[in-house]
Amino acid sequence: MFTLSPRKRKNDGRTSTGTDPVTKKIKCTSVSELIAQFSYSRLLNRKFSPQFVRESVDFVSSTLFRTLPVFSVDHYIDLAPVGLCVKKREVVLSWFEYPEWPCLESAYRFLIKLVVTHKTDPRSARVFIRRSFVEKLLGLFHSEDxxxxxxxxxxxxxxxxxxxxxxxxxxxxxxxxxxxxxxxxxxxxxxxxxxxxxxxxxxxxxxxxxxxxxxxxxxxxxxxxxxxxxxxxxxxxxxxxxxxxxxxxxxxDQKIADRVILGILSSWPLTADDPRECIFLDAVAGVFQWAKPAGFQRCIAPVLQQVERCLSSPLFLVVERALSLLQVVIVEAVKVRLPIKRKVEAILPTVFQGLVKVTMKHWRGKTRRLGKKMCKGLFPLLIRPEQNTSATPMTASASLMGATRMEIDQYPSTAAIQLELPVYYYLAI
CATH class of the missing domain: 1.20.58 (Methane Monooxygenase Hydroxylase; Chain G, domain 1)
Incomplete structure (x- = not known):
């Protein structure tokens, strides 16, 4: 079995802290030889010796554990998923790339292979991969690369x-x-x-x-x-x-969904034009679809109130994310077995005014079309257009939540009947 001796490590420069190209090349070559050793060991029906594991860990430690450099530039915040990135990611990340990364990458590859291979006995390797070793690894997470x-x-x-x-x-x-x-x-x-x-x-x-x-x-x-x-x-x-x-x-644990949502809502940005609202809307949408019926009823009101405020945001990205969250709320409302009357009372009065502003008065045409599209196709709880062109505002809204005319007549006046029904007709055409 191939092993590393301290004398050999000293002579080939692996423990050197120099940054000259020759030393880096020697280190990378040595690590490549060690990685090749794993392929050779597959032919052997035995595990790595404790001496090999010890010397391997010592060698990798001398390469990885170092004083991390401090950059003077501000940390780059990636806004690309939110749609607000103004700089190319590749250009900015080049500020934080370590020149010695090829050597570090080889050391990480070797250590990962050493840990995952079945040739390494965890009972003997844990003597060398101690908690102090793990503590130093966690300290390297401060790396800018x-x-x-x-x-x-x-x-x-x-x-x-x-x-x-x-x-x-x-x-x-x-x-x-x-x-x-x-x-x-x-x-x-x-x-x-x-x-x-x-x-x-x-x-x-x-x-x-x-x-x-x-x-x-x-x-x-x-x-x-x-x-x-x-x-x-x-x-x-x-x-x-x-x-x-x-x-x-x-x-x-789906029982904690409503408490998580309420916690996210309590951390919401205070300003109306904060782009971070996109993040919060995505978080609520991701958690809301896993809420149980009891949790759904506890958190639907504050969620819809926040959606109503976001529909009035001057940032079109926030408005579009609010429409997506509203779609998730409606889909989950269909799954919850509640009377149609309660669903309408929970959703319609809160978001109606904001939805009207988006579909009729928003400054961005694509956002207006998105609102109309959701109302006509992805918003079946609010409207289901009639097939004929002679539909009246009342008949156009007569299929709210899949309800019949008799059910609509039983709605409270504040829930559906006294809403601006001509707007439904406008959305239906």
Missing amino acids: ERERGALETLLTCIYNKFTDHRKFIRNRVFDIIRRVNDKNSAKHNGIPQLLFFLGGIVKDLDRSRIDEEFGASGQFPLRALVPLFRSKWVLMFYPQLIGCIVEFVKK
Whole structure:
């Protein structure tokens, strides 16, 4: 079995901290030789020796664990998914690319292969991959290079799955990092997106009983640690991973959906022209579709009130996201087995005025057409146009929520009859 000796490592420059091209080339070549060793070991019916694991971990540690450089430029916030990015992502990310990344990438590849291979015995390897080693790996998540943080996330997942003794320690350390971000609202941690993605992967592979055991019962962790992250001014850095992680928790325990939604609504931006409203609308839409009927009835009123305010936003992206959320609310309302009268009373009076403004008075033609399209095709709870062209306003709205004329006559005056019915006719043509 091939092993590394301290003398050889010293002579070939692997432990050198120099940054000259020759040293980098020697390091990359050495790591490539180690990676090739895994292919050769497949022919051998035995596991790696403890000496090989120890020297491999020491070698990789000398390459990875270093003082991270500090950049003087402001951190780049990716607004492209929201539609507000004004700079090319590739150009901006080049500011934070480490020149020594090829050597680091080889070291990460080797360490990942060392952890995941069945040739590594976890009982003997845990002596060398200790908690102090994991603690140093978590410290590297401060790296400005997104490629390194992605490799760290993959490596941390492999260690979590391989070494069961370290799982509680890793979870507690990740929880502490998230709590520090919540406690210091102005603090910036570059690794939050990858750590949230890591947590989402853990939750996805667990059943309900294991989640309660590892993350606390009654949704304590998502409510106390994840939802407050929406208040961070750096939420634009990690909102896709944050939403995905919260949705994974809600999928496992749908009873907490209404409390999560109310927590997101309580963190809503105060200004009406804040582009972050797109993020909050996406988060509510992702969680709302997993709410149970009881939770649906508790949170539908505040959600629709927020949708009504967003429909009046001067930002067309916010208006379009509000229309998408309204569509989700309507689809979920169809699934809930409630009387038609209660559905109309819950949805129509709240969003009617805002919907009229969007379809008739919005400054952007595409947004107006989107509102009309939703009303005619994706908004069957409000209107179902008649086939003939001689339909009156009353007959055009006679199929509200699939209701008959007799059911409409039984509606309270404030729910449907006293609404501006000519507008329904306008939307139907």
